[in-house]
Amino acid sequence: MANFNRRSFMKASMATAALGVAAACSQQGVKPTGAAPAAKGKSVMGLVVPAMAEVRVGLIGVGERGVGYISHFSQIEGARITAICDTDPQTLQRARGLFDKMAKPQPAYFGDSPDSYHQLLARQDVDIVVIATPWALHHPMAKAAMLAGKHAFVEVPMALELEQMWDLVDTAEATQRNCMMLENVCYGRDELMVLNMVRQGLFGELLHGEAAYIHELRWQIKEIERKTGSWRTFEEARQNGNLYPTHGLGPVAQYMGINRGDRFDFLNSVSSPAIGRAEYAKREFPADHPRNQIKYTCGDINTSIIKTVQGRTIMLQHDTTTPRPYSRHNLIQGTNGVFAGFPNRIALETGGRGGSYHEWDMDMTPWYQQYDHPLWQRMGREAERNGGHGGMDFLMCWRLIYCLRNAEPLDQDVYDGAAWSAVLPLSVASVADRGNSRDFPDFTRGLWQKTKPLGIVGG
Numbered sequence: 049m050a051n052f053n054r055r056s057f058m059k060a061s062m063a064t065a066a067l068g069v070a071a072a073c074s075q076q077g078v079k080p081t082g083a084a085p086a087a088k089g090k091s092v093m094g095l096v097v098p099a100m101a102e103v104r105v106g107l108i109g110v111g112e113r114g115v116g117y118i119s120h121f122s123q124i125e126g127a128r129i130t131a132i133c134d135t136d137p138q139t140l141q142r143a144r145g146l147f148d149k150m151a152k153p154q155p156a157y158f159g160d161s162p163d164s165y166h167q168l169l170a171r172q173d174v175d176i177v178v179i180a181t182p183w184a185l186h187h188p189m190a191k192a193a194m195l196a197g198k199h200a201f202v203e204v205p206m207a208l209e210l211e212q213m214w215d216l217v218d219t220a221e222a223t224q225r226n227c228m229m230l231e232n233v234c235y236g237r238d239e240l241m242v243l244n245m246v247r248q249g250l251f252g253e254l255l256h257g258e259a260a261y262i263h264e265l266r267w268q269i270k271e272i273e274r275k276t277g278s279w280r281t282f283e284e285a286r287q288n289g290n291l292y293p294t295h296g297l298g299p300v301a302q303y304m305g306i307n308r309g310d311r312f313d314f315l316n317s318v319s320s321p322a323i324g325r326a327e328y329a330k331r332e333f334p335a336d337h338p339r340n341q342i343k344y345t346c347g348d349i350n351t352s353i354i355k356t357v358q359g360r361t362i363m364l365q366h367d368t369t370t371p372r373p374y375s376r377h378n379l380i381q382g383t384n385g386v387f388a389g390f391p392n393r394i395a396l397e398t399g400g401r402g403g404s405y406h407e408w409d410m411d412m413t414p415w416y417q418q419y420d421h422p423l424w425q426r427m428g429r430e431a432e433r434n435g436g437h438g439g440m441d442f443l444m445c446w447r448l449i450y451c452l453r454n455a456e457p458l459d460q461d462v463y464d465g466a467a468w469s470a471v472l473p474l475s476v477a478s479v480a481d482r483g484n485s486r487d488f489p490d491f492t493r494g495l496w497q498k499t500k501p502l503g504i505v506g507g
């Protein structure tokens with residue numbers, strides 16, 4: 049009788065649970081996060097590829113972002129740009145002009161059709177492909193690059209949907225190629241210094257982080273024919289959530305050793321009303337302008353909370369609409385104290401510079417002297433000279449070329465790109481479901497438990 053009751057109870061519970069899952073998945077805007085699909089190859093965690101004497105670079109997309117890669121890779125010893133693809137003739141013309149100005153040999157150019165990038169991928173003189181195109185093209189282009197035998201370096205976010213992220217993980221594993229998302233902020237001087245501080249135990253045991261992309265970009269909707277606003281405006285209108293999570297989150301994830309000893313478990317996300325963009329369009333365009341026909345659905349301020357498997361929390365915000373100063377928050381709190389960015393400040397219980405932890409120490413000079421990351425100590429001056437968000441862009445390019453030429457694993461892998469980008473679809477699903485939680489997939493398929501946190505590298 050006892051057995052019968054237990055069996056009946058379990059059957060009933062399983063049926064109820066199945067109904068619950070079906071109901072949850074059928075809620076508006078809620079997509080199933082999906083269990084890990086069967087792996088199609090060996091893990092690429094810590095992938096090392098044979099050292100390349102010279103790294104031959106193909107660039108796809110040399111618009112507002114990609115144009116910077118022309119000058120960065122042209123300045124790095126051991127790197128050579130051999131091919132460029134962009135569908136905009138004016139943008140290709142600008143690229144040609146830059147090579148003339150630098151007195152460097154012209155690469156091969158492509159861009160007659162949206163599929164021309166396949167011609168670039170077919171070339172034998174391309175080892176790595178750097179993709180700086182609109183978001184929706186990241187997944188197909190990165191996948192095609194790996195299938196063509198190239199290593200893919202793709203702008204943020206790595207992809208838009210969880211299925212696409214799994215697909216890039218699976219393709220990287222099947223082809224044993226790198227697929228690195230180009231999260232340049234991980235190479236900022238402050239972020240590298242904080243990583244160094246964290247690894248030296250300055251903050252004690254880590255408890256909580258805060259990250260953001262707060263950057264007023266309403267003006268981009270005036271870009272109609274070309275440039276970022278010509279496509280990003282429609283992304284801002286398409287869905288409601290955190291559309292651009294990785295700049296603030298990447299460094300905090302590295303401090304916490306996400307995918308290397310810890311892992312994002314779930315998130316909850318809520319959005320404020322979406323008012324600012326419609327108001328801006330009304331103010332800046334005639335009433336019958338196409339920009340006034342768009343329904344701007346993304347909430348002006350999105351706030352998510354991520355819980356990690358080790359129990360830590362991360363507060364993450366997205367706001368490209370409201371009039372306020374730029375911030376990525378960049379806050380890390382441990383049992384011994386806290387660092388916060390924008391503006392930089394630090395408060396410690398022990399190991400501080402005399403003051404109490406009730407007050408911020410705002411003078412960063414001595415902290416830089418003591419804790420500047422070895423990479424920044426070696427390359428910081430050159431990085432600042434070459435520019436790109438205070439040098440972080442150049443340093444990222446320099447570092448990835450260094451790793452490829454010295455047979456070292458890259459600092460960010462396909463699992464990082466997937467986990468950090470997953471906030472986008474998960475936040476959209478959570479917002480549509482009254483902020484109820486959504487689980488992160490484990491893109492590492494369990495390997496996060498065995499992998500060591502990113503080290504402090506000298507380069």
Ligand SMILES: NC(=O)c1ccc[n+]([C@@H]2O[C@H](COP(=O)([O-])OP(=O)(O)OC[C@H]3O[C@@H](n4cnc5c(N)ncnc54)[C@H](O)[C@@H]3O)[C@@H](O)[C@H]2O)c1
Binds near residue numbers: 114165182
């Ligand atoms: N990491 C950063 O700091 C940072 C900063 C800005 C932008 N970005 C990212 O860079 C990417 C590009 O943004 P952007 O501001 O340069 O946009 P953009 O519109 O200025 O540039 C995109 C380029 O892609 C080209 N393109 C479009 N379809 C193509 C195709 N099928 N084949 C080849 N080229 C094609 C366009 O002609 C354009 O020149 C985005 O993913 C964005 O999120 C990153």
